[in-house]
Amino acid sequence: MSRIRSISISFIHMLKFVKKDMMLLAAGVSPVMIGAAIRFGIPFIENLLVKYTGLPYVMEPYYGLIDILFAAITPVIFCFVAAMVILEEHDDHIDRYLFVTDLGRRGYYISRIIVPAVIAFVITAALLPIFGLSDQVVAVEVSLAIAGTLQGIIIALLVVTLSSNKLEGMALTKLSSLLMLGAVVPYIMPKPYSYILSFMPSFWTGMMINENNIVYMAACVAVSMVWIALLGIASKNK
Amino acid sequence: MIQVSNLSFSYTKKPFIQDMNFEVHEGEIFGFLGPSGAGKSTLQKILLGMLPGYTGSAIACGTECNRHDQDFYQSIGVDFEYSTMYEKLTARENLEFFSSLYRQRVRSIDELLSLVGLENDGDKKVTAYSKGMKSRLNFIKALVHDPKLLFLDEPTSGLDPTNSRMMKDVILEEKKKGKTILLTTHNMQDATELCDRVAFIVGGKIFALDSPHNLIMSRGAAKITYSWLDNDIEKTGSCQLDRASEDVTLKGLINENRLLSIHSSEPTLNDIFIDITGKTLV
Ligand SMILES: Nc1ncnc2c1ncn2[C@@H]1O[C@H](COP(=O)(O)OP(=O)(O)O)[C@@H](O)[C@H]1O
Ligand SMILES: [Mg+2]
Numbered sequence: 001m002s003r004i005r006s007i008s009i010s011f012i013h014m015l016k017f018v019k020k021d022m023m024l025l026a027a028g029v030s031p032v033m034i035g036a037a038i039r040f041g042i043p044f045i046e047n048l049l050v051k052y053t054g055l056p057y058v059m060e061p062y063y064g065l066i067d068i069l070f071a072a073i074t075p076v077i078f079c080f081v082a083a084m085v086i087l088e089e090h091d092d093h094i095d096r097y098l099f100v101t102d103l104g105r106r107g108y109y110i111s112r113i114i115v116p117a118v119i120a121f122v123i124t125a126a127l128l129p130i131f132g133l134s135d136q137v138v139a140v141e142v143s144l145a146i147a148g149t150l151q152g153i154i155i156a157l158l159v160v161t162l163s164s165n166k167l168e169g170m171a172l173t174k175l176s177s178l179l180m181l182g183a184v185v186p187y188i189m190p191k192p193y194s195y196i197l198s199f200m201p202s203f204w205t206g207m208m209i210n211e212n213n214i215v216y217m218a219a220c221v222a223v224s225m226v227w228i229a230l231l232g233i234a235s236k237n238k
Numbered sequence: 239m240i241q242v243s244n245l246s247f248s249y250t251k252k253p254f255i256q257d258m259n260f261e262v263h264e265g266e267i268f269g270f271l272g273p274s275g276a277g278k279s280t281l282q283k284i285l286l287g288m289l290p291g292y293t294g295s296a297i298a299c300g301t302e303c304n305r306h307d308q309d310f311y312q313s314i315g316v317d318f319e320y321s322t323m324y325e326k327l328t329a330r331e332n333l334e335f336f337s338s339l340y341r342q343r344v345r346s347i348d349e350l351l352s353l354v355g356l357e358n359d360g361d362k363k364v365t366a367y368s369k370g371m372k373s374r375l376n377f378i379k380a381l382v383h384d385p386k387l388l389f390l391d392e393p394t395s396g397l398d399p400t401n402s403r404m405m406k407d408v409i410l411e412e413k414k415k416g417k418t419i420l421l422t423t424h425n426m427q428d429a430t431e432l433c434d435r436v437a438f439i440v441g442g443k444i445f446a447l448d449s450p451h452n453l454i455m456s457r458g459a460a461k462i463t464y465s466w467l468d469n470d471i472e473k474t475g476s477c478q479l480d481r482a483s484e485d486v487t488l489k490g491l492i493n494e495n496r497l498l499s500i501h502s503s504e505p506t507l508n509d510i511f512i513d514i515t516g517k518t519l520v
Binding site: 005103104107 | 286287288308311312314316318320321322323324325326335336338339340341383
């Protein structure tokens with residue numbers, strides 16, 4: 001129980017810390033902004049495109065894909081903010097110090113990565129039914145939120161493990177955000193060639209929506225867990 | 239408080255810390271004295287549970303260091319050799335955050351700041367602090383939760399004499415309260431003044447372990463040197479203090495009142511260190 005106390009203190013401290021550079025506000029507002037832009041912008045554009053081209057639909061077959069990307073964006077933003085804080089704390093040797101306080105190594109990573117990820121999950125799961133374009137059942141919406149959250153954790157760990165300062169961290173976030181694009185693969189690449197990219201967790205969410213089969217979610221979770229385990233080991237040896 | 243037996247550790251394949259054995263008793267100040275690169279910080283990190291890949295045994299507060307639980311750190315205070323502060327925040331904000339992580343009663347931040355002469359700098363950002371101010375701030379951070387075991391890595395390095403004095407007084411004050419303190423230093427004066435016992439460490443090995451007094455006494459007692467005038471030419475002689483009566487020249491000079499000067503000198507811990515390890519401290 002004491003753990004929970006020090007973890008929440010450490011998390012709240014992070015919020016106060018990022019409040020100073022407006023990062024918090026940006027991270028808090030952008031999921032709703034992006035969601036609203038998608039929900040109202042895309043069907044509007046689709047209408048125009050259909051009128052202009054005379055086709056029955058243009059973007060509609062990809063509405064599920066857009067929902068996958070929307071489910072990924074909040075965790076990515078939150079975990080990016082967390083990764084920046086971790087890198088800054090690393091520069092000041094704070095992480096090493098916190099490891100030998102009542103918070104500890106595990107408490108530190110929970111407060112910096114797991115807590116933001118869980119909050120991102122809750123926000124995503126709440127916003128998806130409001131802003132989602134494709135009508136999915138609740139189980140699929142929750143699955144998308146879980147997949148997005150795991151991916152956010154992976155990106156945060158990648159950034160934290162592979163970069164040694166904030167500048168490198170920003171560059172690496174852009175690069176590792178390409179992981180999200182795995183979801184596009186099942187839409188554009190035929191089997192079995194598409195399986196080359198099956199090491200990307202989002203490949204499996206793409207499969208899940210494209211083939212309308214929730215069983216693929218198991219593969220997504222499994223692949224994500226392997227990533228997280230490997231990155232966890234790598235960050236410990238850093 | 240600390241028991242180390244057959245401890246070995248290395249960062250690489252090459253042996254480093256080899257087969258170390260020592261104990262630190264409750265309430266004492268124990269010093270690791272050795273040149274840079276000797277392994278002093280490494281030893282502290284092992285005892286802090288930060289380097290779990292050792293062989294042998296290292297027990298602190300009754301816990302094997304590589305199998306500690308989180309409660310381990312409640313009674314331990316750490317002052318690393320580098321600054322571990324949020325540079326963007328003020329000293330007070332830093333101390334408030336770190337002390338809020340602990341469950342137990344914490345010490346007053348104002349009192350701690352004034353302990354090391356930072357009472358007027360608490361609301362300055364740490365970036366604006368000088369190196370010596372940062373050292374002092376880092377040191378009091380280790381005290382916020384009133385731990386019973388303190389690890390201080392080179393606490394006095396880079397401090398001017400006044401601040402060094404202030405810091406040493408606080409360390410001695412903590413000892414009076416019954417705290418156990420483990421410090422590393424390559425400053426033999428600090429070691430002599432602060433430590434109940436010191437371990438000489440070079441290349442990952444302990445070469446000697448005893449109280450500074452015993453170490454100094456173990457190698458040659460104090461010496462007497464004296465001088466006199468012989469046909470207007472100054473001459474000097476010397477002998478051991480405890481064998482002064484056997485020195486015929488000295489006796490004669492005393493009888494004839496011809497001594498120009500006489501002093502006794504004890505070897506310093508530095509001399510002893512060079513004697514035992516064959517290395518200098520800096
Ligand atoms: N993380 C590390 N990885 C590899 N070698 C290290 C590491 N930390 C310290 N060393 C090496 O171990 C030796 C002892 O370092 P250290 O314990 O810091 O010495 P001291 O504190 O006595 O100056 C040095 O040669 C140093 O280069
Ligand atoms: Mg050192």
